[in-house]
Amino acid sequence: MINENEIPLAPPLLSAERITVSYGKFQAVSDVSITIAAGRGGVGLIGESGSGKTTVARALLGLIHPHAGTIRYRGQDITSLNRVDRSSFRAEVQPVFQDGNEALDPRMRVQQSVMEGVKSRPSRETRASRVAQLLADVGLDGKLATRLPHELSGGQRQRVIIARALALSPKLLILDEPTSALDVTVQARITALLESLGAEHDLSMLLITHNLAIVQQLCATSHVMFAGRIVESGPTTTLMTSPAHPYTRALRDAVPQLGGLPPAASSQMWQPPADSGCAFRARCPLATEICSAQRPELRAVDKQMVACHHAEKARSTPASATTPNPVTALTLISGDS
Numbered sequence: 001m002i003n004e005n006e007i008p009l010a011p012p013l014l015s016a017e018r019i020t021v022s023y024g025k026f027q028a029v030s031d032v033s034i035t036i037a038a039g040r041g042g043v044g045l046i047g048e049s050g051s052g053k054t055t056v057a058r059a060l061l062g063l064i065h066p067h068a069g070t071i072r073y074r075g076q077d078i079t080s081l082n083r084v085d086r087s088s089f090r091a092e093v094q095p096v097f098q099d100g101n102e103a104l105d106p107r108m109r110v111q112q113s114v115m116e117g118v119k120s121r122p123s124r125e126t127r128a129s130r131v132a133q134l135l136a137d138v139g140l141d142g143k144l145a146t147r148l149p150h151e152l153s154g155g156q157r158q159r160v161i162i163a164r165a166l167a168l169s170p171k172l173l174i175l176d177e178p179t180s181a182l183d184v185t186v187q188a189r190i191t192a193l194l195e196s197l198g199a200e201h202d203l204s205m206l207l208i209t210h211n212l213a214i215v216q217q218l219c220a221t222s223h224v225m226f227a228g229r230i231v232e233s234g235p236t237t238t239l240m241t242s243p244a245h246p247y248t249r250a251l252r253d254a255v256p257q258l259g260g261l262p263p264a265a266s267s268q269m270w271q272p273p274a275d276s277g278c279a280f281r282a283r284c285p286l287a288t289e290i291c292s293a294q295r296p297e298l299r300a301v302d303k304q305m306v307a308c309h310h311a312e313k314a315r316s317t318p319a320s321a322t323t324p325n326p327v328t329a330l331t332l333i334s335g336d337s
Contacts, residue, residue, distance in 0.1 A: 012072070013038040013172055013204055014060060014093065019069030021055050028055045029066070030228045034206075036172060042198065042205040044215035044222030044236060046251060052228040053208045057176050060206065061095055062086075091117070094165035098177035100157025104149040110135070111145040114164045134163040137200075139193060155186035159193070166197070172204045179214060191217055212255055216240055224248045226280055227273035234304035244301045244311040246284045278309070286310045286317070 014036045021029040029052040036043050045053050058064045060071060062078050071078050073089050081089055097103040104113050111131045132142035138159040149157055158178060165173055178194070179187040191214050198205060198218070207218055215222055215236055222239055224232040224247065232245040243249040271282035278296055281287040288310070296307045301315070308314060 011038060011075075012036065013074065014206075015072050016056070016060060016066075017070045017072070019056075019059055019066035019071060021052075021059055021064060021066050028052050028228055029059070031069075032056055032225075032228075032230055033069075034060075034223060034230075036204050036206055038171065038204060039202055042207050042219035044219035045206060045208045045225060046210060046212065046215060046222055046248075047225035048210060048251070051225040053225055054176055055228075056225075057095070057174050057206070057208055060174060061093060062089065091168040092171040094168060094170040094173055096161055096165050096173055096175045096178050098180050100149065100152075100154060100161055100181070103161050104157060106149055108148075109145070110147050110149075110152075110160055113149075113160060114145075114167055116164065117168050130167070134167055135160075137166060137197070138163045139189075153186075154182050155189065158182060158186075158190055162190075162193070162197070166201070169201075170203065172206070174206045174208070176208045178207075178209075179211060180209070187211070187214070194218060210251070212240065212252060224251065229279065229307065230298065230305075231280065231307045232304055233298070238303050242302075242315055244304050244306040244315045245280075245308045246286055246310075246314050247280050249314065250283075278307075286313060 012035045016032060016034045018031050018033050019029060020027065020031060032052070034043065034045070034056070045056060047053050055064070059066050062071075065079060073081075073093065076085065078086075078089060108116070111128070114131050114134055115127060128145070131145050135142050135145060140156060140159050140163070144152065144156065144160075149160075152160065158181075162173075162178075173194075175194070179190050182190060194205070195218055197203060205218065207215060209215060219236050221234065222236040223230045224239065224245065226247050232239060232243065232248045239248055240252055243252060273279035274282050274292075276295070277293055278284070278287065278291040281291040284291070290309050294309070296309050298305045298307045299311075300306075301311045304311075
């Protein structure tokens with residue numbers, strides 16, 4: 001597990017400053033700010049499906065442009081990069097997607113996929129050696145280089161995607177649910193692999209997930225998103241042990257535990273986000289009149305930044321009182337995830 005105190009302070013590698021992204025009239029992301037430092041260390045972006053995590057990832061990769069706010073890479077606005085700098089940005093910031101079936105071309109063999117983004121044209125021997133090394137780095141046998149994606153297991157496909165990202169010697173990996181399509185044992189192996197690669201290659205990572213166990217292992221700091229906004233940020237360990245937003249606690253308590261059943265479903269946990277005031281108020285047992293009248297802004301509460309009128313009360317209230325039903329806390333909402 002990475003401790004935020006073990007990561008030396010470093011200048012921002014990639015930062016988003018109050019970005020907003022809309023699809024037509026639907027505002028998928030609102031006023032989101034994230035900073036990712038250079039060097040080893042992970043930043044987590046946590047939230048249920050539809051909270052806007054993937055939209056943030058696409059914006060950070062330059063695949064979509066925010067309607068407001070700024071995204072900077074090494075201090076430069078990514079929308080104003082010249083051709084050379086944009087090429088460097090594309091190489092140094094690499095995505096790792098969640099579904100190997102969609103991320104890999106079914107007609108391309110592993111060796112072709114891994115080297116697809118490399119602009120230079122090395123000799124066949126050099127190419128084969130490079131592919132073998134990359135596959136070895138992610139724990140795969142070099143003999144798999146001639147296979148097609150459908151001839152690989154889910155875990156092997158995910159490792160190939162990671163190897164393809166490493167081929168360009170990136171500085172930052174943006175991982176969008178990299179283990180969600182895998183079984184538990186393979187998830188653990190991929191998580192351990194990412195941790196070791198981060199240390200070996202001095203990689204920064206943005207991990208987008210709803211799997212809190214992976215976040216705790218890989219990320220020193222984390223942000224929690226709900227309905228397109230960040231509702232809590234801070235050291236990952238603090239968010240998990242002492243959450244100050246009822247939604248963060250709901251996510252934490254939704255993790256299945258052996259030896260017990262969750263409480264009976266509460267109808268309020270199926271409510272969509274509110275259009276005014278606090279978006280979480282329809283589900284929140286601590287909601288009061290001010291939650292309907294005024295949207296809470298992020299403010300400092302101890303080590304965290306929290307968007308909740310009752311953050312102090314949420315921290316001091318037992319979990320059973322702030323989480324009506326931990327399982328249905330992960331209710332799907334409309335919109336892009």
